Amino acid sequence: MKKLLFAITLVTLALSACKKYQGDTxxxxxxxxxxxxxxxxxxxxxxxxxxxxxxxxxxxxxxxxxxxxxxxxxxxxxxxxxxxxxxxxxxxxxxxxxxxxxxxxxxxxxxxxxxxxxxxxxxxxxxxxxxxxxxxGPIGPWVIKQIYFAGSNATTGALFRDQFIEIYNNSDSVLYADSLYIAEAIGIQNTTSSIIYRQTNGQYDWSKSQGMPSNIDANNDYVYTRTVLMIPGSGRQYPVQPGSSIVLAQTAINHKSPFTGSDGKTISVRDPSLTIDLSGADFEAYYAPFLPRPLASDIDNPLVPNVNVLSYNGTDLVLETSGRMGYVIFKNKGTVDIKDFPRYPFPTIATPTANTDKYSQIPLSYIIDGVECQTNVATARVPKKLVTPLDALYTYVPNGIYSSQSVIRKTEGIVNGRRILKDTNNSSEDFDFLPLASPRGFK
Missing domain, CATH: 2.60.40.10 (Immunoglobulins)
Known part of the structure; x- marks a missing residue:
């Protein structure tokens, strides 16, 4: 009996010791x-x-x-x-x-x-x-200040209709927003697909895209975009003072109040405190002219200039509400029109068809600022779309989708009343969040 008890004790100790080194613990x-x-x-x-x-x-x-x-x-x-x-x-x-x-x-x-x-x-x-x-990486005069991608409650708020992007003059001089480009950086949105070429970091291996030149660094020297918008203007039409910003709204209206959609029906929210007033936005994205069936909520505010739409995705400037996108701003440094830049399909193992979507290739050297966003759920995050020189990590809103929260760049200091926003090319360091998105707000 003593031998049996001794043997059981040894087995128990052995199992206990092994448990400490289990790979999933x-x-x-x-x-x-x-x-x-x-x-x-x-x-x-x-x-x-x-x-x-x-x-x-x-x-x-x-x-x-x-x-x-x-x-x-x-x-x-x-x-x-x-x-x-x-x-x-x-x-x-x-x-x-x-x-x-x-x-x-x-x-x-x-x-x-x-x-x-x-x-x-x-x-x-x-x-x-x-x-x-x-x-x-680039430290430019313009920075992406605030991105409101999460939207507000799908039942009591405005869903995704109240989304916006804010861009800030972080310099000490007047800048002109004319011909400033805003784009969504595209990349892989899942980690399971087996029909594409991947890099070691899990992101698309763009060097394997159909038609891609072999003498360039396709993965590190470029960003691939699905939406490209341009601020209009004659060159000095839209001045932005130091410490001021421009707001690009999906739809430039007061989302707290009822409004009439393009179908003639009233659109309203149950809880106005969950959403925001974008009637004072500087620009709006109006996609209706390009679509056979535009969203009823995509109405044109005649008092707010529309951005030029070079390429778009979906039925409006609908930012992914979970966050898993990259955003860049840039200026054209060359003689080639941006709309004529090369476009490439995803690097699929199967040969793309003539109808396969293609994405604009923007040189890194053109980009002024970039911000990577991710979901608040760590296990649902996807490989980074922006390379380290543009953004070392990423930012997110802690309450996630339809939370009314936005990501916003931190204030680093104030000089003669002008706020200087933090810009280290690491959104994990540079950004915080607002519990309720606030156009032209600060953190």
Missing amino acids: TEIHPVKFLVSANYASENLSKLLSKTQVKITFKNNKNNKENIYYTKSDGTLSLDSISPGSYDISASIEVLPADYTRLTGEIVNKSIIFNASEKARTITIEDNQSINLKLIS
Whole structure:
């Protein structure tokens, strides 16, 4: 009997010990993890400091963030991190005087370098590592300030009719919005399809698209867009003062009040507090002229100028309410009309047909600012559409679809009454949210 009890005890201890190391049980067996941050440019790696690179670990299970800083050699050694899925990012700001002194290149603004890896799985094995390559991105005078994609309650609010995008003059000079382009960046929206070519990060491998030239870096030097809109104007028709913004509304009306749709029927909301007044928007997207059956809610406010629609998706400027899109603003730097830019289909394994949709290829060098959005549900997030120089990670609204929440860029400082918004090319750092979207509001 004693032998039997002894044997049972040994088996119990063995099972208990094994349970600790089960691969599907996280946060039980902390492990060691090494981060190395280096500049992607070998020349800059020799010149610029790697001390105090900010390293952020965001746990995809509970969205908790932990922040660390590298040593002088750009490394960070973690002695105890729980296994799981993490978004890992690195960022460092080099002040203009330091950048000029170290590189000899004269700049008048800080240079921000970023790197990231989304959904990195840390297992129960010790001594894993990651090498993050720091890249600088565009820091332009225009920034995307606020994106209201979530919409308001489908029953008591305005659904998606009240969506808008706000663009801000983050400089100290008057800018002209004329011929500024706003576009939705397209990419893979699921992680299960087996009929497409993918990169190692899960995103489309655009280099495999039909007709794509072989002598370009199709995945890293371009953004692919499904909607391209342009602010009209003669060149100096729409001035925007420093610290001011322009609002592009899906439909520029007061969504709190009843209105008559294009079908003659009244459209109203049960709870006006859930939605917003967009009658003061600067521009609106009016798709009805292009559609055989436009939405009844897509009415034209004659007091608000319409943007030029170069390409569009769906029945109106309906932003994906779960958030899983990228948004970019850009100006044309060349002599080729944007509408004549190359267009390519998704990189499907099967040969596309003549009727397959195609998407505009926009050079990264044209882009002034980009923001990646995702869903609030970590397990439903999709591979990033914007490369690290444009946006190292992403932003989202915590309450998700139809929550009336918007994502909004943080205020970094105020100079002579002018708000300067944070712009590090990392939306995880730069953006917060508003519990109720507010055109021209601040955070």
